[in-house]
Amino acid sequence: MSKPALTILLAAPRGFCAGVDRAIQIVELALERFGPPIYVRHEIVHNRTVVESLEAKGAVFVEELDEVPADAHVVFSAHGVPKSVPADARQRGLAYLDATCPLVSKVHVEAERLHAQDMHLIMIGHAGHPEVVGTMGQLPEGAITLVEKVEDVAALAVPDPEKLGFITQTTLSVDDTAGIVAALTARFPAIQAPHKEDICYATTNRQAAVKAIAPQCDALIVIGAPNSSNSVRLVEVGARAGVAKALRIQHAGELDWSLMEGVHRVGITAGASAPESLVEELIEAFRRRYAVTVEQVTVTEERVQFKVPRALIA
Structure with a gap:
């Protein structure tokens, strides 16, 4: 038949993508250079096939640094981490490598630049996603307000509508984000956009x-x-x-x-x-x-x- x-x-x-390639390479090179185990905070990238392949080579995935023994080598995932994480690693004397995607790091820099200008930040993203947690953790608590959908914009309360900027998660829907940005700009005409598009x-x-x-x-x-x-x-x-x-x-x-x-x-x-x-x-x-x-x-x-x-x- x-x-x-x-x-x-x-x-x-x-x-x-290039950020994922780099993150995986960092774990593989760390295993070659320092030998297993290499601890990785959070899934290096969101894919079980990749994670299991690295586990087979000697990578150990943990959720938090308190699961990493003293004197171990640890890698931070491609999604980025709050500033408190490398600070904690340094305090504990852990040798760490940061596999944060450079395009996520760009958003972190943008957030700090706007914050330095006394701006309150709106972050467009998904609550609880590691990249959002990492980006919001670059600034003091309360410095960034998260917006997930267009409907959230109408309910926003901001300290000063004239001192406002926005950043976005790098992996959002281009069309959805454009809609949220349009709503933000309509409600807050003075809001500052990133120098360059945050969606990668x-x-x-x-x-x-x-x-x-x-x-x-x-x-x-x-x-x-x-x-x-x-x-x-x-x-x-x-x-x-x-x-x-x-x-x-x-x-x-x-x-x-x-x-x-x-x-x-x-x-x-x-x-x-x-x-x-x-x-x-x-x-x-x-x-x-x-x-x-x-x-x-x-x-x-x-x-x-x-x-x-x-x-x-x-």
């Missing part, structure tokens, strides 16, 4: 790639973790762009194949912390069931690279 025909539209760019190039590019394939898809599959903000946003972007079935899975084994009934064109992408091997596994799973044609749809080429800390380069 012949297999039914299926076209896979492969979004590009997809998967690992990788988030923007992956969302643009989904928008490019969405009109041609019966279904969209995003490979990414449930706690990966940029992956969850990709599902939302696909659904808004008109894909009837937009779903997120961590790996091919999670796909409910009954959802693929009647589907002839499937879009596939991956969040910025999902390795390409997971995309390949999903395509192979489709090949076992369908006569597959793969078409890659590329909206831009990414050539961004970030350097690892000098301490890791022999």
